[in-house]
Each structure stands twice: as C-alpha cells, then as structure tokens.
Amino acid sequence: MSPSTRNQVFIEMLETLSRDYLQGKEDVLRLSVIALLSGGHILIEDLPGLGKTTVALTLAAITGLSFGRVQCTSDLLPSDITGLSVFNRDEGQFSFQPGPIFNNIVLLDEINRAMPRTQSAMLEAMEERRVTVEGVTHHLPGPFMVFATQNPSDQSGTFPLPESQLDRFLICTDIGYPPRALERGIIAGGGIRERISDMTPLVTQDDIMTARRDVHSVYLSDKVLDYIHALIIATRSDELIQTGLSTRAGINLAQASRASAYLAGRDYVAPDDVRNTAVAVCAHRLVMRGGELSASERGIVLRTIIDRIPLPLV
Amino acid sequence: MVSIRLIAAILTYAIGLCGILPLFPWLTTVPRLVLAAGLLAGLWQDSRKSWLIKPWMQNSVIVPVFLYYAVQFSRANPIQPVVSLLAIMLAVRLAGEKTVRHSLQIHVLALFCLASSSLFDLSPMFLLYLGLMLFLVAIALILLAFQSQENSMLLSRAELRKVLLAGCLMPLLSLPLLLVFFPILPRTQLPLWNFLSSPAVRTSGYSDKVEPGVQPNVGESRALAFRAEMARQQQQQLYWRGSVFNRLQENRWVRVEGIPSEQPVSGGVSIDQLIYPEPSVSRVLIALDRPADIRLTRLKRSPDGVFEYTGPLGRRINYQARSVTAGAVAANAPLNRRFYLHLPEGIPPRITGLAGEIGRLGRNDLERLTLLETHFRNGNYRYSMSGLPTGERALEQFIFDGKQGHCEFFASAFAVLLRGAGVPCRLVGGYVGGDYNQLGGYYLVSEDMAHVWVEAFIEGRGWLRIDPSSFASNAGEVWNPEKSRSLMLRLRLSLDYLNYQWNRTVIVYDFEQQFEFVRRAGKRLHGINPAGIIGSGWPYLAAISLFGTLLYMIRNTTLFRRREERILRRFLKRVGTEFGIDAGQGRMGLFEIAERVGNERVGEFAAIYSGAVYRDRRLTDQEYRRLRQILRELNQARKAL
Numbered sequence: 025m026s027p028s029t030r031n032q033v034f035i036e037m038l039e040t041l042s043r044d045y046l047q048g049k050e051d052v053l054r055l056s057v058i059a060l061l062s063g064g065h066i067l068i069e070d071l072p073g074l075g076k077t078t079v080a081l082t083l084a085a086i087t088g089l090s091f092g093r094v095q096c097t098s099d100l101l102p103s104d105i106t107g108l109s110v111f112n113r114d115e116g117q118f119s120f121q122p123g124p125i126f127n128n129i130v131l132l133d134e135i136n137r138a139m140p141r142t143q144s145a146m147l148e149a150m151e152e153r154r155v156t157v158e159g160v161t162h163h164l165p166g167p168f169m170v171f172a173t174q175n176p177s178d179q180s181g182t183f184p185l186p187e188s189q190l191d192r193f194l195i196c197t198d199i200g201y202p203p204r205a206l207e208r209g210i211i212a213g214g215g216i217r218e219r220i221s222d223m224t225p226l227v228t229q230d231d232i233m234t235a236r237r238d239v240h241s242v243y244l245s246d247k248v249l250d251y252i253h254a255l256i257i258a259t260r261s262d263e264l265i266q267t268g269l270s271t272r273a274g275i276n277l278a279q280a281s282r283a284s285a286y287l288a289g290r291d292y293v294a295p296d297d298v299r300n301t302a303v304a305v306c307a308h309r310l311v312m313r314g315g316e317l318s319a320s321e322r323g324i325v326l327r328t329i330i331d332r333i334p335l336p337l338v
Numbered sequence: 339m340v341s342i343r344l345i346a347a348i349l350t351y352a353i354g355l356c357g358i359l360p361l362f363p364w365l366t367t368v369p370r371l372v373l374a375a376g377l378l379a380g381l382w383q384d385s386r387k388s389w390l391i392k393p394w395m396q397n398s399v400i401v402p403v404f405l406y407y408a409v410q411f412s413r414a415n416p417i418q419p420v421v422s423l424l425a426i427m428l429a430v431r432l433a434g435e436k437t438v439r440h441s442l443q444i445h446v447l448a449l450f451c452l453a454s455s456s457l458f459d460l461s462p463m464f465l466l467y468l469g470l471m472l473f474l475v476a477i478a479l480i481l482l483a484f485q486s487q488e489n490s491m492l493l494s495r496a497e498l499r500k501v502l503l504a505g506c507l508m509p510l511l512s513l514p515l516l517l518v519f520f521p522i523l524p525r526t527q528l529p530l531w532n533f534l535s536s537p538a539v540r541t542s543g544y545s546d547k548v549e550p551g552v553q554p555n556v557g558e559s560r561a562l563a564f565r566a567e568m569a570r571q572q573q574q575q576l577y578w579r580g581s582v583f584n585r586l587q588e589n590r591w592v593r594v595e596g597i598p599s600e601q602p603v604s605g606g607v608s609i610d611q612l613i614y615p616e617p618s619v620s621r622v623l624i625a626l627d628r629p630a631d632i633r634l635t636r637l638k639r640s641p642d643g644v645f646e647y648t649g650p651l652g653r654r655i656n657y658q659a660r661s662v663t664a665g666a667v668a669a670n671a672p673l674n675r676r677f678y679l680h681l682p683e684g685i686p687p688r689i690t691g692l693a694g695e696i697g698r699l700g701r702n703d704l705e706r707l708t709l710l711e712t713h714f715r716n717g718n719y720r721y722s723m724s725g726l727p728t729g730e731r732a733l734e735q736f737i738f739d740g741k742q743g744h745c746e747f748f749a750s751a752f753a754v755l756l757r758g759a760g761v762p763c764r765l766v767g768g769y770v771g772g773d774y775n776q777l778g779g780y781y782l783v784s785e786d787m788a789h790v791w792v793e794a795f796i797e798g799r800g801w802l803r804i805d806p807s808s809f810a811s812n813a814g815e816v817w818n819p820e821k822s823r824s825l826m827l828r829l830r831l832s833l834d835y836l837n838y839q840w841n842r843t844v845i846v847y848d849f850e851q852q853f854e855f856v857r858r859a860g861k862r863l864h865g866i867n868p869a870g871i872i873g874s875g876w877p878y879l880a881a882i883s884l885f886g887t888l889l890y891m892i893r894n895t896t897l898f899r900r901r902e903e904r905i906l907r908r909f910l911k912r913v914g915t916e917f918g919i920d921a922g923q924g925r926m927g928l929f930e931i932a933e934r935v936g937n938e939r940v941g942e943f944a945a946i947y948s949g950a951v952y953r954d955r956r957l958t959d960q961e962y963r964r965l966r967q968i969l970r971e972l973n974q975a976r977k978a979l
Binding site for chain 2: 243246247248288292294295296299300331333334335336337338
C-alpha cells in the first residue's frame with residue numbers, strides 16, 4: 025500500500041468510531057488520533073462525566089493497544105505509576121513490577137490532583153519514553169500515548185500543571201456537552217462501556233507505526249511553513265499575551281498539521297490543517313497577561329490572532 | 339507581498355507611455371510601428387518572464403538606425419530625424435528586459451520624447467504629461483534603488499504605500515525649488531555665450547549721435563546688437579532703421595526736438611518681425627526700414643518714424659514690429675523744408691561752393707540728388723575704417739582731399755552737400771545687413787553692422803533712402819554679402835541659436851506671460867466637459883485612463899499574475915457570487931470553503947489546486963484545463979438554476 029492509501033484505514037476507523045460509538049465527539053476523536061499519529065500526548069480539560077475516559081478507552085480498544093489507567097490523587101507516588109522492584113522470594117532477587125505507564129495508551133485521570141513530584145515523573149516519562157527505576161532504564165512500549173484529563177472547575181487541593189509541563193502536551197482540548205438530540209440518545213442507550221470490550225480492532229500496532237512514518241513524510245511547503253512561523257511570531261507580539269509560542273510549539277504545530285493532512289487523505293499540508301489544529305495545539309501553551317484564563321478563553325484569543333493572518337493561497 | 343521588480347516594470351511602462359503618447363501623433367509611420375511593436379513585445383515578454391530579446395540585439399539594432407537618421411539630419415530638417423531616433427531607441431529599450439540600467443535609460447528617453455513633443459505642440463497637455471512623469475519617475479527611482487540592492491525584493495502593502503507616498507512627496511516638495519529655478523533664477527540677464535564674443539574696444543557701432551572725425555581708427559566689435567525673427571529677405575533690403583538725426587551742430591549730427599509732423603502713407607509689402615535687442619543704453623527701437631508700427635507698452639513714437647522705449651533701461655525686452663519695405667515712403671502733408679535744410683554757421687566755403695554748384699545745375703531736387711550721387715560715384719571715394727581725417731575740418735578733408743572714411747563720413751558729407759544744394763534731407767542711424775540663422779529663422783545683427791545713411795525728401799515721392807557709403811569705389815568688397823560664410827561664422831550662428839533660444843524662452847519670456855500661460859492651461863482644463871473629452875480631447879482621455887490603469891494595476895495586478903493566481907481569483911470570485919462566501923485576502927482556506935459549500939466541484943478544485951500549490955509546484959496544463967472546466971461548470975450550474 026502506498027502512503028496515500030494507507031491513511032484510508034485511519035479515516036475509516038475515525039468514521040466508525042464517530043458513527044457507532046462516540047457520536048458528537050468527532051473533534052476530540054480526531055485530535056486524539058492526530059496525537060497518536062504524530063507521537064504526542066493529549067490533555068483533555070473538561071468537567072467529569074463528559075466521556076473523557078470513554079474516548080481513551082475506545083481509542084485503545086479500536087487500535088488493539090494495551091490500556092493503563094492512573095487515577096491521580098494527592099498521595100500518588102511516582103512509583104505508583106512507573107512500577108517498582110519487588111523482592112521475589114523464590115528467585116531470591118528483586119524483580120521489576122512495571123506500573124500502569126507500561127501500556128500503549130495511558131489514561132492519567134485528573135492529573136492536576138497529583139503532587140508536583142509525581143506530575144514531573146509522569147511528564148518525564150512522557151517526554152523520554154522511558155522510565156528509570158533503581159538505576160535500570162526501562163523503555164516504554166512501541167506506540168505510547170498519554171491521555172491526561174484535568175478538571176478545570178474543581179481547584180481546591182489541586183496542583184495546576186506549570187506552563188513548562190503543559191508545553192509537553194501536543195494537544196489540549198475540551199470535549200463539551202453533546203448536542204441535545206445526541207445527549208438524549210446517549211442517556212436512553214446508556215453508556216457504551218459494555219460494548220467497548222466487544223470492539224474488534226480496526227488497525228494494528230504496525231499500521232500505527234507505519235502511519236507515524238508516513239505522517240512524518242507529509243510534504244510541508246515553504247508557504248505553509250511561513251504561515252506557521254507568522255502565527256508563532258504574531259503570538260509573541262500580541263498585547264494580551266505575556267509569553268508567546270515557543271519553537272517547540274511550532275514543531276508540534278507542524279507535526280499535528282501533518283497528521284491532520286494525513287487524516288484528510290492528503291500527502292501535503294494545506295493551511296487549513298494548520299488553522300484547524302492550531303488552537304488545540306497552541307492555546308494551552310500561551311501565558312496570558314492579567315492572570316489566568318481558561319483554556320477556552322485562551323483559544324478565543326488565539327483564534328482572533330489566527331484570523332488576522334491571511335492564509336497563503338498562492 | 340508585492341515584488342518590487344513588478345512595480346518598477348509597471349512604472350517603467352507608464353513612464354514610457356507618458357513619453358510616447360504626446361509624441362505619437364507627430365511621428366512618421368515607421369517609428370510609430372516600431373514603438374507599438376516594442377511596447378507589445380516588452381509586455382508579452384514581461385508577462386512570460388523570459389526575454390527573447392537580448393541586450394546585444396538591442397544595441398546592434400540601434401547602430402544602423404542611428405546612422406540612418408544621422409544621414410537624414412540637416413538644418414532644414416532637424417527635428418524629425420532626432421525625434422524618430424529617440425522614439426525608436428525608446429521602443430527598443432521597452433522591448434527588452436527591464437534591468438535597473440535599462441529602466442533608467444527608458445526614463446531618460448521617455449523624458450526626451452516628451453520634451454521633443456513640445457517642439458511640435460506646446461499644449462497644456464504637455465504640462466499634464468510632464469507632471470505625471472515627474473511623479474512616476476520619482477517613485478520609480480526609489481523602487482529602482484531598492485531593486486539595484488536586491489533584485490527580488492518583496493514589499494508588503496504597508497511598505498509599498500510608504501514608498502509610494504515618499505515618491506509622491508518628493509516632486510511636491512521640490513515644487514518650491516522648481517519655482518525658484520524656473521521663473522526667478524534664469525532672469526539673471528546674462529547671455530550664455532557672451533564670453534565667445536571678442537571684447538568690445540569702443541568701437542564702431544550704433545550711437546545716438548553721428549560725429550565723424552573724432553578718432554583716426556575705429557575698431558570693429560562683433561558684439562550682438564539684436565536678433566530679428568522673420569522670414570528671410572533680400573540682402574539689399576536689410577536696412578534696420580533706428581534713430582534719425584536732423585540737425586548738424588558744428589561737426590556733430592544730433593537729433594533735436596520740434597520735429598515737424600508728417601504723415602507717412604503706408605504702402606508696399608509689409609513684413610512682420612519679432613525683435614530681441616540686447617540690453618543697451620539706447621532707447622531707440624530698431625526695426626527693418628521702414629517701421630510702420632511697433633507693438634510695445636511704454637512706447638514713444640516720433641513723426642519721423644523713430645520709436646523710443648520709455649521703460650527702464652538695461653532690461654531684456656522684445657517687441658513685434660511691422661515694416662513697409664518700399665524704398666520711398668510717401669508723405670502727404672507739405673513738408674517743413676526749413677527744418678530739414680538747416681545748416682549751421684561756418685560751413686567751409688569749399689563745401690558750400692560744391693553744394694551751390696549742384697544746386698544751380700539741378701533743375702529740381704531729384705536732379706540735384708542724382709548729380710550729387712554721380713559726384714560721389716565718380717569721386718573715387720573709398721570706404722575705410724582707418725586713416726580717417728580728424729579735427730574740425732574732417733568733413734572737408736574727406737570730401738576734397740582724403741576721400742576715405744566710413745559711413746558716418748559718407749552720410750554726413752552727403753547730407754551736408756544735399757542741404758547745401760537745397761534738398762531737404764536727414765541722417766538715419768541703424769544697421770545694415772545681417773546673418774540669417776536658418777536653424778532659428780532669425781537675423782543676427784551685430785554692432786559692426788551699425789550704419790548711417792541719408793533720407794532725402796523728393797516732392798511727389800516722399801523720403802528716399804540713399805546710402806552714400808554704397809557709392810564708394812570699394813563698396814563691392816565691403817558690402818559683399820558672401821563675405822564671411824566661413825566655418826567660424828557657421829559655428830557662431832549655431833552657438834548663437836542656443837543663446838537666442840535661451841533668451842527667447844527663458845529670459846525675455848516674462849513672468850506675466852508665463853503666468854498667463856499657466857492660467858490659460860488651467861482654464862482650458864477647467865472647461866472640459868465629458869462630451870468634449872471624447873470629441874476632441876483624446877489626450878486628456880489618454881492621460882486619465884493611463885492614470886486609472888496604473889492605479890488599477892497597482893491595486894490588483896492580474897495582468898502580470900501567474901495563472902495559479904489568476905485562476906484562484908476567478909475561483910474565489912465564483913465562490914463568492916455562487917455561495918455567498920467572502921473568502922478574499924486569505925481569510926479562508928480552500929478546504930474550509932469546500933467543506934462549508936459542500937459542493938463536489940468546489941472540493942475537487944480545492945484538491946487539485948492545493949495539490950499543486952502546497953506541493954510547491956506549478957499547475958500542469960492538464961490540471962489547469964480541469965480547473966477552468968470546473969469553473970465553467972460552476973457557472974453553468976448557476977445558469978441552469
């Protein structure tokens with residue numbers, strides 16, 4: 025299969041998911057797959073009960089990837105995530121018991137409830153894709169993706185992620201309430217948790233690894249590159265923004281745009297790809313002037329900046 | 339982003355047009371065709387961005403053209419070859435690539451073309467074109483300065499606006515300077531080539547009195563006396579009348595007041611002249627003999643046909659004169675003979691004797707005149723500027739002993755003898771002869787042509803002009819009109835032509851006239867009505883449309899766009915009219931439009947177009963055809979609805 029047809033698998037997968045399982049969550053699904061295909065992590069910032077966990081579970085089920093879950097609390101220790109060495113009396117030596125992070129898709133629920141020490145351990149693992157426990161380095165499995173969630177409303181007893189940590193998430197998005205008709209249908213039909221275990225994977229681990237390579241070779245023309253760069257520069261000089269986008273943000277935006285183009289069935293990046301992913305990729309990285317703003321408010325600021333920059337059409 | 343090269347090229351074409359349009363109606367067919375061809379070839383090649391016509395080709399074309407027109411050039415036909423050559427050179431440059439150097443050459447050539455169009459017709463349109471060109475050149479120069487630094491420089495719209503503003507400001511700011519340089523500074527009254535004339539040694543030359551016998555030798559000065567713009571005349575007719583001396587006081591002929599009135603009857607051929615005298619201390623206005631009318635404010639006219647200027651001296655002036663060339667001017671009123679017969683006491687007896695003899699021999703005035711003429715012709719008098727008799731008895735010595743002298747002696751002696759014989763007469767001071775400058779169509783008269791002759795009144799015929807100097811035995815040598823057709827003279831005439839033009843167009847052209855000219859131009863522009871523009875004022879239309887086109891080209895330069903840009907514009911326009919989506923200026927991506935519209939064809943367009951553009955390649959011919967077809971289909975779909 026050529027790169028231009030291989031992406032059909034993922035396009036079909038997305039269609040199946042949003043048609044049969046996760047109605048009304050196309051955007052977050054697409055962004056999750058973008059994160060998966062560009063090797064990044066995703067932070068979902070929304071209220072409980074809107075299907076954050078279901079999205080992660082469904083994605084794991086349909087890709088046939090292993091799934092691990094960490095419910096973060098303030099007493100969560102780094103070893104609770106990474107695993108620890110336990111003395112094996114039979115063998116007479118310590119053996120490493122891998123933690124939940126040794127899965128392909130790891131759900132870090134309510135990540136802002138964990139202590140900073142634990143947060144930083146997790147984030148280090150996310151960045152390095154390996155875990156060092158008692159001097160031994162353990163590599164994390166093939167496709168590795170973190171699904172972190174965060175509850176924006178409940179701020180007591182939480183440790184908000186610092187900006188430097190937020191930068192490590194490729195994408196940050198919300199889910200939002202489903203449309204009225206859909207929500208009624210969901211309530212009527214009950215959750216889909218039960219059906220998840222029955223799902224047959226539509227893509228394999230190999231498909232994902234190949235797709236990641238394909239995404240990497242999606243053509244990014246100078247015009248679009250200029251557009252991305254113009255966007256980053258514009259955030260740095262906006263009066264509402266204290267700290268604009270970093271170079272890493274630019275790299276990530278290009279990656280996500282490539283994946284977006286791949287999912288749109290193209291082997292080149294169009295400015296539309298950049299525009300469609302920019303808020304999800306960039307908004308959470310902005311440090312605003314005049315106190316904290318929620319992710320959606322930052323998204324609005326970024327959207328106005330994006331609208332100011334003309335798309336390169338020629 | 340706009341490419342500087344593109345704008346500079348557009349401006350260069352506009353400047354070229356500014357030079358071509360005013361000149362075009364005056365060109366012959368060949369330069370016209372070459373101009374049109376050059377312009378089209380240039381535009382075509384510029385739109386393709388490849389230049390078939392290389393600089394060496396242009397240069398090798400110019401050489402034979404130059405030689406051809408150089409051979410054509412002559413004094414009789416000086417303008418057309420030069421103008422044709424200019425036009426062809428401009429056309430050749432327009433046909434080639436617009437490098438910085440070539441663009442500058444085009445600007446200069448266009449300016450020359452515009453300037454040379456003023457040789458044919460100096461209408462207010464010239465000013466309009468000149469103003470337009472001034473602005474265009476200023477902007478183009480700024481852009482070319484950028485371009486020479488970096489050929490492929492791009493400017494954003496804001497930067498471009500800044501550059502255009504600066505370019506427009508420069509000519510505006512230079513306007514006050516222009517005022518200083520054009521109407522004020524040139525009035526310095528200094529002739530351009532004065533240093534070429536030999537220094538004056540005082541001199542023969544025109545003066546307000548005639549006093550033979552003061553100096554033994556008289557130097558000759560080639561200093562300019564005046565120029566007279568007029569048709570060429572017979573050399574024998576060239577007597578330029580100045581002042582009249584009517585009274586002999588001791589040895590000096592002067593002009594006294596109380597001139598009896600006489601009414602000349604005009605007749606014969608009248609000749610109009612435009613006279614540009616050099617500044618002098620004399621108030622007498624010179625015109626071809628005999629002036630019937632001179633048009634000038636502050637003028638005093640005497641009954642004997644002498645015109646005097648009463649305005650301030652030392653200024654350059656010019657005036658129109660109308661002369662009647664009849665050798666005699668009839669006078670109908672009875673003449674005050676006593677006034678013109680007066681002689682002072684103490685005329686030497688030898689002179690009165692001779693005069694009395696002539697008076698007795700001749701039965702009437704005409705016969706006495708003829709007798710005196712015969713006396714001079716047979717008396718072996720010689721015309722000379724040296725070895726002149728001096729002193730109180732100089733005149734007597736001239737008549738009877740030395741018999742050599744210059745015009746003052748001849749005229750003075752002749753007049754004294756005539757009066758002694760009872761024939762009323764007077765001395766006339768002026769100039770005789772003149773070098774005709776064919777280039778400028780004017781006579782050049784220098785101080786060494788100053789002359790004195792005699793007018794005698796014959797009952798029934800009026801005042802007759804008699805030039806006693808022509809009775810000299812060597813008159814043929816001295817008055818030979820072919821005396822000095824030398825190379826030097828020709829050079830002098832050519833240089834004088836420049837000087838003349840300078841005086842004529844810059845210095846003498848007084849401020850009121852300039853102001854009047856500008857006012858008239860403004861008035862004419864004011865009085866334009868739309869119907870008039872279409873009817874007669876095609877140059878106005880051309881200028882306005884040129885300006886409009888230029889604005890249009892700057893604002894949206896579709897003409898010079900690549901086909902990707904062209905088809906995208908068409909697509910966006912179509913989407914706008916069809917689906918009401920305003921996606922101009924890069925507000926929306928093509929896929930976003932396609933998604934929003936939900937039209938298959940729009941989606942296909944977005945896919946094909948983006949597939950080329952965002953892969954950094956040009957559209958293939960096949961893709962281009964398909965895209966055009968999609969646009970057509972979209973159009974048809976709308977019509978079907």
